[in-house]
Amino acid sequence: VDTESGLPDQMLRFSSFLMLQLVKESRRIAGELGDEDLRATHLTVLTCLEQFGAASQKEISDRLRIDASDLVSLLDDLERRGLATRRRDEQDRRRYQVDVTPAGRKALRRRLAMAERLNDVLLAPLDAAERTQLHELLTRVHGYHEARRTTG
Amino acid sequence: VDTESGLPDQMLRFSSFLMLQLVKESRRIAGELGDEDLRATHLTVLTCLEQFGAASQKEISDRLRIDASDLVSLLDDLERRGLATRRRDEQDRRRYQVDVTPAGRKALRRRLAMAERLNDVLLAPLDAAERTQLHELLTRVHGYHEARRTTG
DNA sequence: CAAATTTCAGGCCAACTGAAATTT
DNA sequence: CAAATTTCAGTTGGCCTGAAATTT
Numbered sequence: 001v002d003t004e005s006g007l008p009d010q011m012l013r014f015s016s017f018l019m020l021q022l023v024k025e026s027r028r029i030a031g032e033l034g035d036e037d038l039r040a041t042h043l044t045v046l047t048c049l050e051q052f053g054a055a056s057q058k059e060i061s062d063r064l065r066i067d068a069s070d071l072v073s074l075l076d077d078l079e080r081r082g083l084a085t086r087r088r089d090e091q092d093r094r095r096y097q098v099d100v101t102p103a104g105r106k107a108l109r110r111r112l113a114m115a116e117r118l119n120d121v122l123l124a125p126l127d128a129a130e131r132t133q134l135h136e137l138l139t140r141v142h143g144y145h146e147a148r149r150t151t152g
Numbered sequence: 153v154d155t156e157s158g159l160p161d162q163m164l165r166f167s168s169f170l171m172l173q174l175v176k177e178s179r180r181i182a183g184e185l186g187d188e189d190l191r192a193t194h195l196t197v198l199t200c201l202e203q204f205g206a207a208s209q210k211e212i213s214d215r216l217r218i219d220a221s222d223l224v225s226l227l228d229d230l231e232r233r234g235l236a237t238r239r240r241d242e243q244d245r246r247r248y249q250v251d252v253t254p255a256g257r258k259a260l261r262r263r264l265a266m267a268e269r270l271n272d273v274l275l276a277p278l279d280a281a282e283r284t285q286l287h288e289l290l291t292r293v294h295g296y297h298e299a300r301r302t303t304g
Numbered sequence: 305c306a307a308a309t310t311t312c313a314g315g316c317c318a319a320c321t322g323a324a325a326t327t328t
Numbered sequence: 329c330a331a332a333t334t335t336c337a338g339t340t341g342g343c344c345t346g347a348a349a350t351t352t
Contacts, residue, residue, distance in 0.1 A: 006215070006298045007196070007200075007215070007216060007298075008196065008199035008200050008202070008203045008204070009203060010199040010202070010203065010264060011195070011196055011199050012291070012294075014267055014268075014270075014271050015271060015274070015275060015283070015286055015287045015290055016174070016175070016178045016267075016270060016271050016274050017192075017196075017267075018287070018290040018291065018294050019171040019174055019175050019178075019290065020175050020178075020192070021294055022168070022171055022290065022293060022294060022297075023168070023171050023172050023175050024217070024319095025294075025297050026168045026171075026172075027319090039341080040169075040172070041341085041342080043163070044159070044160065044163055044169075047160035047162040047163050048159075048160050050160070050162070051160045051161060051162065052160070056309075056310095057309075057310065058308080058309060058310085063158065063159070064159060065176070066342090066343095067342080067343060067344070068309080068310075068311090069310085069311070069312075069313095069343095069344085069345090070341090070342065070343075070344090071310090072310070072311060072312080092308090092309085092351080092352070093309095093350080093351055093352085094308060094309040094310070094350065094351045094352065095308090095309060095310080095351095096309085096310080112162060115166055115168075115169075116166075118166075118168060119166050119167060119168050122167070122168055122293065122297075123167060123293060124296065125292050125293055125295075125296035126289065126292065126293065130289060130292075131167070133285065133289065134167055134286070134289045134290075134293075135167045135170070137278065137282060137285065137286045137289075138167055138170040138171065138174065138286075139164070139170060140277055140278065140282075141174060141274065141275060141277055141278065141286075142164075142170050142173055142174060142177075143277075144276065144277035145174075145177050145274075146158045146159075176342095176343095179343090191317080193317090193318080208333075208334095209333075209334065210332080210333060210334085218318090218319095219318080219319060219320065220333080220334075220335090221319095221320085221321090221334085221335070221336075221337095222317090222318070222319070222320085223334090224334070224335055224336080244327080244328070244332090244333085245326080245327055245328085245333095246326065246327045246328065246332060246333040246334070247327095247332090247333060247334080248333085248334075306352100307351100307352080308350100308351080308352075309349100309350080309351080309352095310348100310349085310350085310351105311347100311348080311349080311350100312346105312347085312348075312349100313345105313346090313347085313348100314344100314345085314346090314347105315343100315344075315345075315346105316342100316343080316344075316345105317341100317342090317343085317344105318340100318341090318342090319339100319340080319341090320338100320339080320340080321337100321338085321339080321340105322336100322337090322338090323335100323336085323337085323338105324334100324335080324336075324337095325333100325334085325335080325336100326332100326333080326334085326335100327331100327332080327333080327334105328330100328331080328332075328333095
């Protein structure tokens with residue numbers, strides 16, 4: 001009886017299940033890399049602000065699919081550490097203008113480099129061509145679902 | 153300014169990030185397919201019992217990387233629905249022998265078919281060859297990390 | 305007035321820690 | 329006695345609902 005080794009074959013048949021396992025593995029690797037202070041969500045918010053510029057919480061929430069109510073404490077974190085700022089939008093005082101600070105951009109650089117290392121560790125068994133191939137396939141799938149989201 | 157469309161490019165560069173997004177997308181699809189009653193974790197436990205036979209909670213926990221304390225309530229669920237059973241291991245009364253029931257196997261079939269549909273929806277934009285390619289790459293990466301786990 | 309934005313209170317699940325109880 | 333197994337209590341993060349406060 002093959003009582004050693006891994007997960008059930010019936011689950012491993014599903015790419016979606018494999019991706020779930022690899023996401024978990026990524027979290028383990030992130031833990032080993034000492035990745036505590038800034039979480040992936042913080043990082044995503046900062047990259048969003050850097051790439052698309054200052055935005056309201058609603059805009060960030062919609063774009064990143066982060067729940068608006070969860071975004072509150074995330075931005076509290078970032079503000080407390082001086083990595084992002086909230087100021088009232090004077091054209092529409094219901095909104096904040098959220099922006100990234102210079103310190104935020106710096107922290108972003110550092111953490112993106114760490115993400116790069118994580119990705120390297122995760123994809124260690126693949127050569128460059130295979131990584132590209134994997135990334136291309138994942139991008140196609142993701143793009144397809146993103147398109148469905150906006151167009152219906 | 154490209155103020156429409158999706159996630160920040162700096163994050164989309166990482167296959168690990170794309171996989172996280174696709175896992176989330178899978179959960180959304182599962183929700184749409186009316187996938188409430190039996191969660192992925194329940195399913196994984198049942199397939200584990202079916203493939204490897206009755207086992208102690210520790211064995212299940214180790215194999216599936218589900219936390220032993222979380223497994224308690226999972227098995228409570230399965231037992232309550234008559235899908236699995238716990239009986240004391242009389243050779244070592246610290247342990248239970250956990251096993252899947254006929255009803256559990258039946259529920260398993262039904263839910264695996266649903267997982268198949270989920271996978272189809274998720275990978276809709278890929279043709280058969282591309283799905284195989286993706287699955288093969290994911291399997292290689294997963295196998296690599298699983299091997300590292302056991303051998304050090 | 306209704307609608308939008310932010311915020312809070314609270315729910316759930318998954319991952320974890322620490323400690324108890326029982327048995328070896 | 330120490331170690332293993334199961335269980336419970338409690339924390340955290342991510343995702344969710346519902347409702348409040350403010351502003352449009």
